[in-house]
Structure formats: structure tokens, C-alpha cells
Amino acid sequence: MALLGVCLAIAAAGPATAPVFVPSERFTLAWTHSIEKVRWEEDYAVVPGAPPTLKALSARIRGSAAGMEPPADAVLRNGWYEYTPTTWSPDGLRLTRSAYTADYDWCTAAGCVPLGSLLPSDGDITLLTPCVQTAAPLR
Template sequence: MPGLGVCLALAASAAAPPVFVPVERFTLAWTHSIEKVRWEEDYAVVASPTAGQPPVLQARTARVRGSGAGMEPPDDAVLRNGWYEYTPRMGSPQGLRLTRSPYTADYAWCVDGQCVPLGQWLPSDGGVTLLTPCARPPAPER
């Protein structure tokens, strides 16, 4: 299987090619715009169990540092070191729709404990960014 990763694309720019990010494990983190509470979700990109199919995105674990109106952690969350930790119910989403606003901080893209704004991979257009699991696209022929 070629290198695994995610493809990032702006939902409003269907003509623009997606940006390939080589990664097999990553964390998406953000701070809730009203409650100012940090959320983190850990994902893995794995090869499909069916030959010839695209890779699969797996939601592994999630954490929230507190709770607030309309954003309570699930009932099975465990409080550890100030974080409610739990296993997301979505399991293997086909992709993620990340709403990015110019009025809030961008998502943090974290790999091996190092975080950078998602905008370092793909600048926001103030709308939705699509994140899907994918394999490294073939190099263009010369």
C-alpha cells in the first residue's frame, strides 16, 4: 500500500486539488468558541481490510477539559488529570467536515505531541474543510 495519510480540501473549492498530508496517527484539537474548553480527538489512518479500497479513518480516543452548555462529555467518560476521556462513538467516519471561522482560533493539528495550526497545511477560506483518509497520490509523469 502506498503511503497513508489524509487529504484536506476546501468544500467550496471543488476544482482545487486536495492537499495530501502523510500521517498515520494524528490529533485534532480546538477550543470551544463560547465555553473556552479544549477538546482533542485522536485518529488513525489504516489500510482498508478490502483490497483495492481506500484507507479507513478510525476515531480512537477523545478528551475534553471540562464541560459546558450543550457540550457535556458522554456518560462513559472517565475523569483523568482534569480531562474527561472517552472512546468516540463514530468509530470509522468516512471523513470529517471541519468548520473553520475567521472569528475563532484554527484547529490544532498534532503529531507526536507537536501541534501547529491546521492552516499550515491548508489555509482556511472561512468555510468547511473536508478531511478524508487517502493514499499518497502517484507522482505526475514527466
């Protein structure tokens, strides 16, 4: 049986270090801009295929600030600028994580946790890629 999800890896760790598999076909990455203090949320889906791909579904910005302006087609609803991203990376995301700012939040239907609870940060780049984990057959 194969499970869809994402693999998280520290970029500097190199290929010898096994990534952490997180089973999730839909998730939200959320963060607060370190200077402007504006909340940003992006919803993603892991799309089955060989190999699986990552698709951005929607995004929200809680207000606007310098360098964080919402796209022209964003709609303001309840204080959030909502829009559908027009560009996305099917191969995955490079997440910059710093010891000097709050970590990303990883959100699913079960709730939100800091990304560090899934994979501690080395203060640099974390790679998030769509992947499949094959479960061993039950005996």
C-alpha cells in the same frame, strides 16, 4: 510505494482543486470551543484498505460546559474527561473553520501546528478524508 495519510480540501473549491496530502497514520485534532473556552481533543488513525478509512480512537474534554458535556462513560483524569467515541466517520470529517475563532490544531508525535499551516481556511468547511499517495519510483 504508497503513503497513508489524509487529504485536506476546501469544500467550496470543488473537484477541480487538488487536495493537500498530509502523510500521517495517526493524528489528533484539537480545538477550543469559541464561547465556552473548553479544550477538546480527538485522536484518529488512518486504517489501510481499499479505500483507507478514518477511525476515531479516543477523545478528551478539558472540563465540561453547556453543550459540551462529556458522554456518560467518560472518566475524569487530571482535569480531562476521557472516553472512546462510539460513532465515527470512515469517509472523513467536515471541519467548520471560521475567521472569527481560533483554528484547529493538528497534532502528531512531532508536535502541534495550526491547521492553517497545512491548508489555509476560506472561513467555511474543510474536508478531511483518509487517502493514499503513491510515490514515484526512485531513478
